[in-house]
Amino acid sequence: MLERLKFIALSAALGGLAWSSAAFAAEGRAYPWQLGLQDAHSPVMARIHDFNNMLLVIQVLIVVFVLGILAYVIFRFNAKRNPVPSKTTHNTLLEILWTAVPIVILVIIAIPSMKLLYYSDKTQDYDMTLKVTGHQWYWSYAYPDQGDFSFDSIPVPADDLEEGQLRLLTVDNRVVLPVDTDIQVLITSDDVIHDWAVPSLGMKIDATPGRINERWVRIDQEGMYYGQCSELCGVYHGFMPIQVEAVSKEAFAEWVKQAKEEFAATGRPAVRVAETGRQGR
């Protein structure tokens, strides 16, 4: 138990360190003992942060207010202090107030909420499109504006990880995207429903067979962004990570050249993931 406590303290400290050094090359992922949302690296996620900060204040105030009254009532009106109960059962003003005030609070919440919703929905002018297809249990990606090459992104089993690669979050071919570019993301699935989620980019949208769902992203910093499938999709649902690498526009152009050659031959899934993914951990 003592060792466990030591480990808790250590990983908390390390988590803090990792957090502070994150400013350099972005690492879009969770840290040990994290309390809040992942760092924001897209305008949508930045606005989600703002809205969440506002909501958090409202949430805390409501909880403190209500539980404060509760604590006071238990203290002040317990049978010892107040042996004779009052018979009050109505107070029209009070009842109107506790109906009206919540409505005002909800309107205060709803206005930024709607702004965020419509802002995050889609962008009118985008510079490029990324097509994402979910499979049991891996993702494949296509770049229609760069010559329509495509490739599979297969999870790397724990045993094959190299130094510094994250367990359950690492894939063989990651999605490479340019920074500061408005990217339309189109998502579908060829079997069951999956969900393409990258928390630090504010991305989460279902991959549904027969449908193409849309969302957009503009990544503000070079770095590595991680996510996981976020809709129960079967046996290896927990083992189909998403890894996005954001690079400069020049580096992206360079990568596209290489990728076109590398993935020209493969086209559709060369490897069914059934074998690769099965080790899972």
Place this chain on the structure above:
Amino acid sequence: MAFGAVAGHGEHEHEHHPTGWKRWVFSTNHKDIGTLYIILSIVAAMIGGLMSWAIRLELAEPGIQFINDFQFYNVLVTAHGFLMVFFVVMPAMIGGFGNWFVPLMIGAPDMAFPRMNNISFWLLAAALVLLILSAVVGDGPGTGWTVYPPLSSATFQPGPSVDFGILALHLAGASSILGAINFICTILNMRAPGMTMHRMPLFVWAILVTAFLLLLALPVLAGGLTMLLVDRNFGTSFFVVEGGGDPVLWQHLFWFFGHPEVYIIIIPAFGIISQIVSTFSKKPVFGYLGMAYAMVSIGFVGFIVWAHHMYTSGLGVDARAYFTAATLIIAVPTGVKIFSWLATMWGGSIDLKAPMLYAIGFIWLFVIGGVTGVLLANAGIDFAMHDTYYVVAHFHYVMAIAAIFAMFGGWFYWISKMSGRQYPETLAQIQFWVFFIGVNVLFFPQHFSGLAGMPRRIPDYPDAYWGWNFVSSIGALITMVGTFMFLYIMWYTYRKGAIAEANPWGEGATTLEWSVPSPAPFHTHEELPVISAGTGHHAPAE
């Protein structure tokens, strides 16, 4: 009135009633059937609880601890949800406490349709058997309780498991619909003279609203399940893309049922909490009419907010805007309830017995779960929380654990009436604190995991999520201790509990069930009580 004549018949006619197994299997007595429901709920709670502990143990550390078969993990997640919703909370609150206390509280001799009451219970028992079979035949249903196709289709879940699950839900649904009809007829037609609608105790109001929700929501589920069943077995393609169907149609049908379902679970809890808070504050409920119609409006709004479960499914942005606005509205009537409970306690003479502790615990849980619900209502930010542990924490606070608190509180409140024996007070209070600390340590850290992006329904997680998951699993162990303490208290009460008087709670307990002896005789209210303003109910409406 026909009921009035009953009291004139010879007493002995009503004293002979079936004994032994016939008493239970053929029972048409609302109290015996209520007891059967509670027993079924305890059995299902043990199975569902063990499953959740297995899940938490698996998640205590990164990597795989002992569940190597991830289909089995998904089956645990699925069955835990089904069991807790359909076979623990609903039977205990509606079938159990509802059957026991609705007739007692409104001054009726029994339910309106006693034989239908019997078949309601036995259909549910059969459904439980089918559900357990679904987990052991074939690979089990690894679909989550939401059973989203195509994952739930014959292609991706071959074998009979999902079909067994569907049939189990069909039977449970039929059972609930029959029960709902029974409650509606009983409450509308069999109130004692003078017991007007606006004089009914709030628990009866709660059951009435719940019964209407059941009656309107479950047929939609039944329709969806039938479509899924024929898709799986007879080649139709309601939800099959290749045949022109649409998987998202299922989500709409499921959540049109599913959202009212969460109110079906929590509204009876509102009723129980109102009774307890009033009794132990020795005050009538504050704002009785507001309380009753808050439940009615929660029930109504509950039918027009379903797609807030589907914000990431690709709904149009205007639809999401509507569902955001509609969902936020629910905070208003729920706020009315919270504030009315506080106002009931204000100025009262509060006796902190175990039922009251559970009622206060319920308010605590419901407020915390409520404010996270206000956040989740917003489609814009739900993109960050959807399908993460934040949602798991939210619904366990607001619905699951809150419902359990209402059930435990209700059990302590009414056990003397049901068994004739009183629970041990000190032990019950210790049990409350263990359980209260346990569930908060269990579920509060899940908010943090969820905010950091940890997805639901995964058997293993990236190493960064370890800390709060470990804390959460410790909470699960504390909760487990609390649960076994509760079982011990149950056993102790039945075997050694002090003999209880008719009304152990004193002046605060004004509802009719406290006017009959403890344990309540086999037949009660043979002579109908006459209710006038100020007696036998919480608040005069006028």
